[in-house]
Amino acid sequence: MMGSGKLSGLGLGLGLAEQQKGKMVKGEGFSPEGLGVLVVDDDPVCLLILDRMLRQCKYNVTTCSRATEALAILREKRENYDLVISDVYMPDMDGFKLLELIGLEMDLPVIMMSAVGETDVVMKGITHGACDYLLKPVRMEELRNIWQHVIRRRSGSRDLIKDEASGEWDDNEKALESHCDTDSSSKKRKEKLEFVDEQFDNMNSMKKARVIWSFELHQQFVNAVNVLGIDKAVPKRILEIMNVQGLTRENVASHLQKYRLYLKRLSGVNPQPLPVASFQASEGGHFKGSMHVQPGGRSSSTSTGTKSTTNLGIFGRSLGQLDDGTLTTLAQLQAFEQRQIAASRSQRLEGYEPMHVSQSHPIQPASANMEMVDFQQLPGLEFDLDLLMNPTPTIQPPTTISPATNLEDDFSLRAADATLGSSNPTRISADFGASFSFLPANSRFNMSDVPDSNFSVGSEEFLSNLSPRVCGSMLNTVFPNQEGKQTDPFL
DNA sequence: GACAGAATAT
């Protein structure tokens, strides 16, 4: 679209500057000779100065004092220009409007220019598509460098030109700084320039800022996962619960992916060597309840302030150093995995629905009408607590069972598994909790040792609140020799 | 260059 010349090496097309062949590579002494520059400014003095300076830099300069005039010139002879420099404030049309129109009508880099370097003005320039913002009075050194925008426009990259390590545009800029530093007004100007430059850097590297998952943020995440339960924890819901401004569903999804891998590693499902070093991330840091982000792009100097003291990160913890949240999640995960295993096994338990069992084999313990079984009267009965609590043996059984968590969860779950509508798992589990909470896991115990262990075992209600498996287990135990009784294959 | 971890693509 623009000009016919190709610049060797980079293959960049330029307008009237096509005479500039073979000089584009950084540091190879490209000169802006012949580039067509249109300067728009209502201040004739400024215009004259700019004209002279640009000519001195060997640009091919055209000047005009009105924005409308500039538009007319460009519309007529677009191919003659490679770059536009426009003042921000002009009587007939403000520079931003001109910038917008040029952006709409033609692919030309536009540099905004003003004595005002306030944030909102610069930002306005950026949002309207300016490729740079020059502060008046403009210096020779800056003008010498503006050709770079032409290349950048073609290549779509600022980094091609800008020295990544130093952040300087080129050697001229360094030289410039060295004799500006003594003067305080120059210092202010330098600060302004740096600010402007920074804005454009941010603009150009619009890559998404990376979320730093600080320990605090991670804990919020873990809490959300625990609130939802590991099986129900999906990115969207987690995000809602976390309620951290700026955090996206994708951020959470990505973190969740890592977290799941991490948990699997911990639970031994997918054994991998654990890191030797311990977690120290963000200790002494102060990211609380808010998101900490790292600017995107290639800027290398921006991650200052409190930062992780180690690269091990959140998932670098070893098993012995887990926080409560993670331990909870881990327990949830393991319970969930067991439930899944149990579910797949229970599919093989055909005809073992509790109602069916209780109906086809009416329980008649001591007398036909007796519904309550007093376990104190049946000293020989033994139940496997682990079996009652868990459909399959636990990988890492808890050392104690508390009614508030394990029992209640377990029995609500079982009731749900058995798809029984009239159940009252809360009451049942509360009863169990009162009786069993002192017992260690995996223990076999005698019912007569359990205080307050009067259960209405024979009642439909009781049976209906147990999973097929537990129900069968109870039946097998209480009535070991009953004719026609099905046997739990897992006993 | 390996690795962790976040972003992005599928």
Added chain:
DNA sequence: GATATTCTGT
């Protein structure tokens, strides 16, 4: 939403 792949910083 889950998983695979790519990118980036250390």
